[in-house]
Amino acid sequence: MTAATAGQAGLRHIAELTSRETEGVTRVRPEGDGWLVGVEVVEDRRIPSSGDILALYEAELDAGGELLSYQRVKRYRRGSGGMGEGP
Incomplete structure (x- = not known):
């Protein structure tokens, strides 16, 4: 799996789990035998x-x-x- 593919997969998973609009991928990093993907999400539209x-x-x-x-x-x-703020 490439970094680009991992980023797309992470984006898709977060969008499905949160049911919110994603802004994009902010980070893709190899982590052990897999990947760590950062995704920015719109939580409240103003x-x-x-x-x-x-x-x-x-x-x-x-x-x-x-x-x-x-x-x-x-x-x-x-x-x-x-x-x-934090989580």
Whole structure:
């Protein structure tokens, strides 16, 4: 599995599990025999969009792209640089 494929798999898993709109993949890193994928998710849409609440999730995948675990790492307001509250 390539990093690009792992990223797509992580994005798909997080979207399915959270039922929320994903913004994109923020990280793909080999981890043991699998991959660690970071995915940014819109948790609360606001008007204007600069008030949106985003979250960063990490998905741990096996070598075949199957989800082993996931967790929300942090929440933050769009444009804050991800310096918001923890899980």
